[in-house]
Amino acid sequence: MASLSLKNISKVFPNGFIAVKDFSMEIEDGEFVVFIGPSGCGKSTILRMIAGLEDITAGEIYIGDRLVNDLETQERDVAMIFQNYMLYPNLSAYENMAFGLKMRNIGRDEMDQAIRRAAEILDITSILDKKPRTLTRAQQQRVALGRAMAKDPKVFLLDEPLMNLDEKLRCQMRREIKRVQEKLGATVIYVTDDQREAMDLGTRIVVMNDGVVQQIGTPEELYEKPANKFVAGYMGTPQMNMFEARVEQDGKRAVLCFSDHRVLLNEERSAPLLEGGYAGKEIVCGVRPEDIHTDREFVAANPDTRVEAVVQVYEMLGTEVFLHFQVSNTGFITRTGTESEARPGDTIAVCLDTTRIHLFDKSTEITISNR
Ligand SMILES: Nc1ncnc2c1ncn2[C@@H]1O[C@H](COP(=O)(O)OP(=O)(O)OP(=O)(O)O)[C@@H](O)[C@H]1O
Ligand SMILES: [Mg+2]
Incomplete structure (x- = not known):
C-alpha cells in the first residue's frame, strides 16, 4: 500500500468549465479517506485524475514517492471500483477476478494464490465458478471487490460503489469494505454523496462544493467544528x-x-x-x-x-x-x-x-x- 500526495490539483475541461480548483492533500498509507459533496462538485473528477482516466490541468499527484502525472492508468498500480461494477457476464467469478491480473503477466500459481486469498477474505470461495447472473447483488459486489483486491494495488479508488444497493445491503457491504480495508491495511479513497456513509467509513472526510474543498477533517471535527456554514449544514441528519x-x-x-x-x-x-x-x-x-x-x-x-x-x-x-x-x-x-x-x-x-x-x-x- 502507499501514501498519496496531491499538490495544487486543478481540472479545467476543454469547454472551460473548472471542475476542481487548487486541491491539495496528503493521504497517509492505510488511511480511509471519503470525498463527499453535492452532485457535480468534482468528486469523481478527482478520483479519475488519481486513476489516470482524466488529464490533470495543473498540479502534481504522487503515489508513494512516484510522480504519476504522466503515467498511464495501468502503470499507476491503482484499483478502481465504480457504482456499476461491470463484471464480465460470460466469465465466472474466478475469471473475472483473474482478468485484471492476466494483463500483468504474472505466473499462473501466483495469480491463483492472489485470487484465492481475496476470495477467502470476502467469503466467496464457494461461488468462484459461478457466472455473475446466478449471483446475488451482494455476491456480485464482493466479486468486484475481490477483483480489485487480487491486483494488490497501492491504492483503492471507490466511486459510489454501493449506490445501486438497497439500504440494508448497503449497510452490510459498508461493514464488509471497512473490515477488508482494516485487514489489508489498505489506502482507500471513497466517493459518496451520503453523509452517514462518509461518517461511518472515513478516517478523514473531504467536503467539497463547486470544485472547491470546504474542509478536511475527521468525522468528529466536521460535526463539532465545521469550518463554514456549508459544512455545518451538510453534515448531520436532520440538518443543523x-x-x-x-x-x-x-x-x-x-x-x-x-x-x-x-x-x-x-x-x-x-x-x-x-x-x-x-x-x-x-x-x-x-x-x-x-x-x-x-x-x-x-x-x-x-x-x-x-x-x-x-x-x-x-x-x-x-x-x-x-x-x-x-x-x-x-x-x-x-x-x-x-x-x-x-x-x-x-x-x-x-x-x-x-x-x-x-x-x-x-x-x-x-x-x-x-x-
Ligand atoms: N468532459 C466534461 N466536460 C465538461 N464538464 C464536465 C465534463 N465531465 C464532467 N464535467 C462537469 O464537471 C463537474 C464535476 O463532475 P464530477 O463528475 O466530478 O461530479 P461529482 O461530484 O462526481 O458528481 P456526482 O455526485 O453527480 O457523481 C460537473 O459539473 C460535470 O458536469
Ligand atoms: Mg461522481
Whole structure:
C-alpha cells in the first residue's frame, strides 16, 4: 500500500468549465479517506485524475514517492471500483477476478494464490465458478471487490460503489469494505454523496462544493467544528437549524436578537463576537437538533436562552421523536424522547443550548466560533 500526495490539483475541461480548483492533500498509507459533496462538485473528477482516466490541468499527484502525472492508468498500480461494477457476464467469478491480473503477466500459481486469498477474505470461495447472473447483488459486489483486491494495488479508488444497493445491503457491504480495508491495511479513497456513509467509513472526510474543498477533517471535527456554514449544514441528519440574528452587546455578553426574541450568550461564547466587531451586525446562527431542549428542567434552569415555539409536526421514529416547530417565521427541528407531550398546535418553551451554538459570518459564511 502507499501514501498519496496531491499538490495544487486543478481540472479545467476543454469547454472551460473548472471542475476542481487548487486541491491539495496528503493521504497517509492505510488511511480511509471519503470525498463527499453535492452532485457535480468534482468528486469523481478527482478520483479519475488519481486513476489516470482524466488529464490533470495543473498540479502534481504522487503515489508513494512516484510522480504519476504522466503515467498511464495501468502503470499507476491503482484499483478502481465504480457504482456499476461491470463484471464480465460470460466469465465466472474466478475469471473475472483473474482478468485484471492476466494483463500483468504474472505466473499462473501466483495469480491463483492472489485470487484465492481475496476470495477467502470476502467469503466467496464457494461461488468462484459461478457466472455473475446466478449471483446475488451482494455476491456480485464482493466479486468486484475481490477483483480489485487480487491486483494488490497501492491504492483503492471507490466511486459510489454501493449506490445501486438497497439500504440494508448497503449497510452490510459498508461493514464488509471497512473490515477488508482494516485487514489489508489498505489506502482507500471513497466517493459518496451520503453523509452517514462518509461518517461511518472515513478516517478523514473531504467536503467539497463547486470544485472547491470546504474542509478536511475527521468525522468528529466536521460535526463539532465545521469550518463554514456549508459544512455545518451538510453534515448531520436532520440538518443543523440555521437562523439569522442581530448581535447586541450587554456588558461583556452578546445578545442574539431575532424577531422579538433575545438569546443571551455567556461571556465565553460572546467574546469572539464582541472582539470580532459583530455588535450591531447580522450573523447566521446554527444549532444542532440535539442541542435544543424542551424538557421543563432545562428550560427552567436556562431563562436566558428560552424562546416560545409553535409545534408543527410530531415525527415519531420509534425510539426518538423529531419535533418540528416554528419560532416566529423560522422552522426548527429538535430531537426528543418519546416522553415528549408536545403536539402540533401547542405553544411550548424551548431552550437553545448556547454553549453549543455555531456562529457564522453572514457574508463570508465562515465560522466565527464553534461549540
Ligand atoms: N468532459 C466534461 N466536460 C465538461 N464538464 C464536465 C465534463 N465531465 C464532467 N464535467 C462537469 O464537471 C463537474 C464535476 O463532475 P464530477 O463528475 O466530478 O461530479 P461529482 O461530484 O462526481 O458528481 P456526482 O455526485 O453527480 O457523481 C460537473 O459539473 C460535470 O458536469
Ligand atoms: Mg461522481
